Amino acid sequence: MWRQSFLNNKLIVLFFTLAAAASRGPAPDPAPPVQWTPGPVFQPPAELPAHWKKQLPSFQQDWIRKSLFRADKKTGKPELMPHPNFWWYPPQPPTIFTQPPSSPDVFFCRPLFLWMPLKMWLIPLACVQPACNNHRLTAAGLYRTVRKVLDIDGWYDMATEYLECKGYKKKYPAWSEEILGQLDMGHRRKFPAILTYR
Template identity: 45%
Template sequence: MPEEDHQWVSTALFRVCAKGKLELQDHLQLWYFPPQPSLIYHKAPTSARFFAHSLLLWMPYRLWKVRLLCTDQACKHPLSSGGLHRQVRQVLDIDRFYNLVTETLICSKCHRSYLSWNREILEQLDMAHRSEFRVTLTRRYACDIRVIRLLREQGLGNGPVRLIGQLKENHSEEWMKRVARYAKECAAFISKSCLLPPTF
């Protein structure tokens, strides 16, 4: 996960239990959005608020209590949650990237484990819940369904090369908007005379 997301995601998803260890919050949700930059800064801003990414928390078992079964034909035992998986995927969206986190599902009978974003698990969900997972995953990359929809609109002069150019332009515009806002807030503190000028 990008460094700028560590603080806000840990605050949003976890709490400290009685034993002093971190555990998942009780009332989880599908989407989490980072805190936005403040309107006025009285102390030097950090870059995290300006460049943080949204989070898609894909935990169908934990969120909706759906019944998921082991995919081994000889087993077919109900799966239970094994907590968050350690791997975080960066998903390409129209103008930004966002983080995708999933849960590990464990079969207590045959001890096999699955990730909730695996095709075998997704196919067990009903259409309403399945449609909430709007990501196309490959071994190395992840892409939002909104980008895939743009590929469907192929016609004269509207092929993959044009789409790549449009995505680069969208990402660059969004990035420059955030850089400009961050630079503006930093400039006010650089111009102030102080003994230890802040670094950005």
């Protein structure tokens, strides 16, 4: 008697199991195997150009290095990010400190203005030497000098590109009057400072 009841219960369970499987439809296709993709290649952090290191205070160097530069994959030398902007701003200190900052430097970081008319606009610029016959200037890297500029509400640093006349063997910083004077008014007005020799 109990054997008959046990078999009946097993048949009922089997029936409902098969009915539930049929209601779900055909089994889905197995998921495709996950393909392995390589992770990002380690790239060493970029360093600032040596001549910038000598001129920028230590509290400016770290954020400028991380914001503007990356290490060349082949040589490891610092190179500018591919799409530079004019203005670069340091990270701002938090509004509220839960503990005293390790250094007061976070309060003294200042913006950087990067003037690169040839790189950013591809404006044709010419050598101004009379004997050169308006030879086209080409990019020659970053100018070694970083200027500290006093604005109406604070200080900022200014850097620029170096432009070279390969015919006359002369180089110009892009903030020089010889270069600024070749720009139309719309581009010229984006240069924010009047530079002096002192």
